[in-house]
Amino acid sequence: MNLDIVILAAGAGTRMRSSLPKVLHRVGGIPLLQHVINTSESLGARKICVVHGHGSEQVLKELKDARVEWALQSEQLGTGHAVQQAIVETDDESCVLILYGDVPLITESTLQRLLSCVKSGNIALLTAKLDNPQGYGRIIRNTQHLVESIVEEKDATDAQRLVQEINTGILAASQSDLYRWLGNLKNDNAAQEYYLTDIISIAVKEGVKVETVQADSIEEISGINDCIQLAAIERSYQLRQVETLMKNGVTVYDPSRLDIRGNVNCGQDSYIDVNVILEGDVEIGNGVSIGANTIIKNSRIADGVTINANCVIENADIGMQCHIGPFARIRPETVLSENVRIGNFVEIKKSHIQQGSKVNHLSYVGDATVGKNVNIGAGTITCNYDGANKHHTEIEDDVFIGSDTQLVAPVKIGAGATIGAGSTITRDVTSGDLALSRSKQVVREGWERPVKNKK
Numbered sequence: 001m002n003l004d005i006v007i008l009a010a011g012a013g014t015r016m017r018s019s020l021p022k023v024l025h026r027v028g029g030i031p032l033l034q035h036v037i038n039t040s041e042s043l044g045a046r047k048i049c050v051v052h053g054h055g056s057e058q059v060l061k062e063l064k065d066a067r068v069e070w071a072l073q074s075e076q077l078g079t080g081h082a083v084q085q086a087i088v089e090t091d092d093e094s095c096v097l098i099l100y101g102d103v104p105l106i107t108e109s110t111l112q113r114l115l116s117c118v119k120s121g122n123i124a125l126l127t128a129k130l131d132n133p134q135g136y137g138r139i140i141r142n143t144q145h146l147v148e149s150i151v152e153e154k155d156a157t158d159a160q161r162l163v164q165e166i167n168t169g170i171l172a173a174s175q176s177d178l179y180r181w182l183g184n185l186k187n188d189n190a191a192q193e194y195y196l197t198d199i200i201s202i203a204v205k206e207g208v209k210v211e212t213v214q215a216d217s218i219e220e221i222s223g224i225n226d227c228i229q230l231a232a233i234e235r236s237y238q239l240r241q242v243e244t245l246m247k248n249g250v251t252v253y254d255p256s257r258l259d260i261r262g263n264v265n266c267g268q269d270s271y272i273d274v275n276v277i278l279e280g281d282v283e284i285g286n287g288v289s290i291g292a293n294t295i296i297k298n299s300r301i302a303d304g305v306t307i308n309a310n311c312v313i314e315n316a317d318i319g320m321q322c323h324i325g326p327f328a329r330i331r332p333e334t335v336l337s338e339n340v341r342i343g344n345f346v347e348i349k350k351s352h353i354q355q356g357s358k359v360n361h362l363s364y365v366g367d368a369t370v371g372k373n374v375n376i377g378a379g380t381i382t383c384n385y386d387g388a389n390k391h392h393t394e395i396e397d398d399v400f401i402g403s404d405t406q407l408v409a410p411v412k413i414g415a416g417a418t419i420g421a422g423s424t425i426t427r428d429v430t431s432g433d434l435a436l437s438r439s440k441q442v443v444r445e446g447w448e449r450p451v452k453n454k455k
Helices: 032-042 056-062 079-087 108-115 175-182 198-205 227-247
Strands: 003-009 047-052 069-072 095-100 122-129 138-141 147-151 165-174 209-214 258-266 276-284 295-297 312-314 316-318 334-336 341-344 347-349 358-361 364-366 368-370 381-383 393-395 406-408 411-413
Touching (some): 003 032, 032 095, 032 108, 047 079, 079 175, 095 175, 108 122, 108 165, 108 209, 175 198, 198 209, 227 258, 334 347, 364 368
Parallel strands (some): 003 095, 047 069, 122 209, 295 312, 316 334, 341 358, 368 393, 381 406, 393 411
Antiparallel strands (some): 095 165, 138 147, 138 165
16 A cells, blocks of 8 residues: 655644744754655655645745645644645545654654554554643543544543543544545534544544554654744754764763754764764764864764864865864865864865875965975965955975965965965965065164153
8 A cells, every 4th residue: 555644734833932934943953844754755655745834935935845745724724624635635545644744753663663553444543641641632442442532632521631641643544534534524622623633533433443553752752832842852853863873883972962953974983072063964984083062064074083172164075084173164165185184273265185284273275275295384374365256376295384474366386395484475486495575674772662651
């Protein structure tokens, strides 16, 4: 039986107190709805249909590349009404799974167990048992412990409110059955809405058996209604990601102080200190050390690299055994070959620095190609921007550049050349030459510094 998935994402989310639609708030840097779409894709769904409503323009724009079909719920008349908008998009011989755009941590393993319970002529329902079930619909069972119905809390009696087994809202059934049950929904309840949960009692009256499955964890079935719950789910998500790293041989000094906001692959025997953020697609090799307060975005870090505290690395490729920081900034389109040293308060932008070269202190290298075994002294700047255009600096192998040097691009420094400290270089320097560009030093003996007149 083919699998079609309907994701309900039309709610206003008023308790978020935000102009951003609830399903676009982020966990791990990813919109809530995108998490659910990703899980749906992992199940091999033939079709994914998202029901949208509140903030439709923003939702459609943010997820314009999502491989889903969209169904509009122009009026929010309940979950049953929302599914009615999408059921026509599903195949009449499929199994339909109902998910929610504000429940981002539901796992593939739990849903696979749920789907395995969908057999001919029955319905599968995901439930959970909570010590405090307040706010949830209750699962009502008969004396044979079979599910009879689901009662929303606002419609429940005092006795029913004592029931601890709750409805997660996630269910699966054959499309033909679901289509028929949806057609029989009524809105004679306190909210005057068409509840999806009412299909359970309709199915039971037809003699259909309701199979129930318990979620692997409470966190994965938790919905998000306000910013407090969003923060709690963020922590659960981050712990899940960090545990995966640690199981693969990564030492994380404090799992509660590492944030992963994308896709991270990390090798064995690597060490990650506190308050590190890994964002986008990040690849970290074996034996890498990442210092505290470091941010790495969309970058590759090869084996044996040391990144000291307070560095920012973005869209860069860092070669084996490089040493970076502290307080270094590696900007986009930077490539560092093996054994490069980038020191404290150094900024590199759109440059290729080759094997064994050093930029150790207080320097800026931008739009440059730097050869092997080059030493760039403290305070060196490649002056790459003339106010309108960027220009390239080329530094060949074995060059020594003294401190407080300005290289005014476009300029080329030949192999083995030496640039004296304090120079401003505006013309090419031939290989092996020494270039100096300094004002003549003047000494005035016995000179007295001016002092302020006393009033």
